[in-house]
Amino acid sequence: MTTQPTEPSAPAGNTPVTFYDHLLPGIEAGRYRITVDQQLPAEQLPGARLDPVEQIVDVRAAQFRLDPSWVHAVYPAPHSQGPFHGLLPHITLNPAALPWEREPFTGNVQNPARAPWPALLLFGEGELPGDPNALGTTASVTVRALLDGDAAVSGPALDRNAVDPALLDTPCRVVDVPRDLLAQLLPELSDLAFLAHVRSGGEDAAPAEGQDGRLRQEAHAVITTARFPATAQGRYVAHLVSLEGHAPAGAQADGKPVRLVSLHSWTFTSCPESGDSFSRLAGRFAPGHGEHSAAPLCPTPAADANLPEELGTLLEQGMVPMTHITDSGERALAWYSGPFLPRVAPGLPRPADGHFPDADGLLLHEPHTGTFATGYACAWNVGRALALADPGFATTLVRLRHQGRLRRATDRQYATYRRQLFHNAPSAGPAPRMAARAAAPTPREQFEELLRGDALDALAESFAAPDDAGPRPRTVRAAPTAYRLDAPPRSSAPQSAPSDARETAAWLARLRTLSGVPFDCLVPDQRMLPPESLRLFHVDRGWLDALLDGARSLDRHPGADTATDAELDGLLDGHGSVPAAGLLLRSALVPGWPTLRVEAHAASGTVPVEVIRREALGADVLLMLFDRMPDRLTISEPHQGLHFGMDDQGNVALRSLAPGEVGRPLGRSVPVGADPALTVTTPAGARVLDLGRLAARLAEDVKPGSPLSPAEFAVQLVRAPEQLTLSFEGTTR
Structure with a gap:
């Protein structure tokens, strides 16, 4: 058996994925008063006017906690290590409308761009006083204590009457962020909309049946952070925090830390020199x-x-x-x-x-x-x-x-x-x-x-x-009048x-x-x-x-x-x-990419091979059993993990936005990593994208004369999943 690679690392095949700016709910979460008033045209008739009827209705949505099953995927994977310095960490949520069910900030702050109420913030070691080692440590307080406030921190200003009383004594996770650090990491309100979009389709999305009976691809909300991990090795913790009830960054001059509700968090380690990228790991199998x-x-x-x-x-x-x-x-x-x-x-x-x-x-x-x-x-x-x-x-x-x-x-x-x-x-x-x-x-x-x-x-x-x-079942049999030696002794009807x-x-x-x-x-x-x-x-x-x-x-x-x-x-x-054949994969690809895609084909790659069993047998061992011996294997990154960020040279590859050609590479790129106007290094040493300037710079090339929408901005930052194809010649079948 010999192996021969075809393209050691190439973009994965085209996968139909659609990006949307947002998915607005029919009504936002909150308390509403419904008043019904009826009046007939002929007022002289008895009973022509009825007294108004009022009803208080609470529209509830996630606010202080997030169901873990709503988290579809995160990148980088929890506790993973790899060269992530050119990628923007992101989280994918199953409820596609969740980021727009509430409003960010308070104090009658206008939100015409439909910015989401949760934001993904990335913190390194030594930045959070309560979590100096970036291990994901959070504090637990009750919702009642959060609403009552703490003199030492600046918490959210929320109306207790609008909160479900059953939630007041339930715990929630909070993290205290220094105000100056938050001002450096949190983009402006007008730029927050670029950090969230809705993705529909892809091979990981299960088709769902709509009201018209047609199968539709399930949609997911994607929230990214504006901060890149540093080029040096270090551990990071990503927090999906709630901005509801807070003031925009820099609006208050006091030095109190800001207490944010952490809806979900995970940690990872960025090791630029570790060699644990997908292309390097998969390339070893050649x-x-x-x-x-x-x-x-x-x-x-x-x-x-x-x-x-x-x-x-x-x-x-x-x-x-x-x-x-x-x-x-x-x-x-x-x-x-x-x-x-x-x-x-x-x-x-x-x-x-x-x-x-x-x-x-x-x-x-x-x-x-x-x-x-x-x-x-x-x-x-x-x-x-x-x-x-x-x-x-x-x-x-x-x-x-x-x-x-x-x-x-x-x-x-x-x-x-x-x-x-x-x-x-x-x-x-x-x-x-x-x-x-x-x-x-x-x-x-x-x-x-x-x-x-x-x-x-x-x-x-x-x-x-x-x-x-x-x-x-009990049967009734009639008395026989004749006897046959060749008659079946029991009922000959087929039985399960x-x-x-x-x-x-x-x-x-x-x-x-x-x-x-x-x-x-x-x-x-x-x-x-x-x-x-x-x-x-x-x-x-x-x-x-x-x-x-x-x-x-x-x-x-x-x-x-x-x-x-x-x-x-x-x-x-x-x-x-x-089972007639199979493969065993022992690699850091198994824990680093839990939904790693492995496709097997026979007859020179034209006939798909049936996967009878696929199971991780350990921390880094994957077993797959097939109905026949394949002669071609394709190992690729999971398609739900469409990454956002720069390539290895610090450039953003431009993609077409023309109808019917959305996502097609244009062969041009914008240097982002080396441009201090687009990638700002904060006093804390964080590399943060200037989203407004970057969106304007990208629009000059792909959409002159018009600004980019959040979905169009996400298309430009997409890094397509990589794949490795191996062909096996001389395999005894």
Whole structure:
């Protein structure tokens, strides 16, 4: 298997994303008085005028706390490290209208540009007195205490009567910000509108059905900060704060800190020299990076090991030497191979009944070294251990087997009575005698009728029916007038599988995707998956079968449970595809980009490969299982994480705003990082964008004669997600 990259780092494919300036609610949050007055034109009529009716209505919205489920994504990821000095941190919210449900500031401050009431502020180490290490530390106060105020700080001036009384004794998180620092970080009211917009579409947005029945992409509100992390290494904390009830920055001259409500916060570390950017991390999987390159999953011996050819071949096949302890306690060398192999495994010969009864029959002899290959036997034991560790599955499987045995025993007994009845049937005689026998059945005929009537169903229910299965339908059968040996003993109408069988098959289907299997059984040697590596593999179908045979071995009798096993096999076939290949990714990409996009294609990238399972198995390990071996992989940043900021050279790439071409790169850029008029360094050392000047400067190039709207401004600052494409040639399929 060889790897060949196509473009080590390129912008991701076009994704339909629409930007909007804002999403205004039908009515803002607050208290309203509704007055209804009715008057008829003919005032001389009795009852022509009705007294006015008034009603107080409270329109409520988020104010002091934010539901964590409303936070769709944040960037940079919480507790991540990377070169973020050229990017503007941002937060994406599920309620798209939330930033405009209230008004920022107080004192009759006009807001014609529709600035949002929350703002995202970025603080570094040593800037917040209550959080000098930028760990996200906040203070907790009740809403009542916040409204009452504190003489040492300047809090929000809100009307208590407009606050829901049920919220007064609930806690909220606050952060005290020095006034001069807030004045440096918080833009002017006219510029605040550029820091919030609405995004609709993208591959991460789930389609929702509108009132017209059409599917529409879900919209998200995006709030960015105007501050860049410093070019030097440092930790930062981002706070989404409420501006409601406050005065604009610099409006008051007192030196009191400003107490802001923190709706959401997270921390990250900017390390310009860490090399942990997406392009650098993903680029290591290209050929030429040694053990970091995308390669088969197998042990790699040392260069000076000088192993015999036979042993080197076994290692290349994915087998790992292990210590094997026999039943007698002796220690011997054995070879282990898990379900992930760098080759297509040969078919595992099956027993006559299709299932292995124990692990001993799966100990295979390795002829080159004269030792055992224990992979399949280990799989059988792991499956049995997982089944015994789940009491619900074990109980269901045993009950299913007992039900099947009782049904088959009853059917056999019934067939025996039918044969006896046939042999004891009266010979042909005169018609009156036959009529008399039909009118007066013999005792054997009466007993046979009882067995295939309601008495048989009641007997089966009392011995085998589960508690939650409910009573069986009772049937009324007419007395037979003739008997046929070839008649079916039970009803031949199709019946659905019992609930126990469906539950058992569903559990086995999850196990077939290796859910719950210890990681040591999947990757027996950590050197097979070193840090910052990507490994492709084939899935050994025989290993999966041995795993399932061990789980199904509880209370199994090969002769008596053949029908139950066949029923489970049929149900398993209906539970989707069986894993045939997959990949393991061990990299800082997993925690740094939790929604990392990995696309697999076959047939030279034209046929998408089905992803059967995708799960993070640890802090930095991602497992994906496919229905076939792909020959092309595309790893890209998540599309909901459209970043905003400058490129590595400190430039903002210009994009078209023409209808039908919105977002198309124009091939020109504006130097922002090196222009002190656009990127202002505050006395505190913070690099803050002058949003008003930057918007005017960008408008000169992309929209001459007209100002930019918040959505158009966001389009210019977008940094498209990066991606890496790997093609695999010579892969054994």
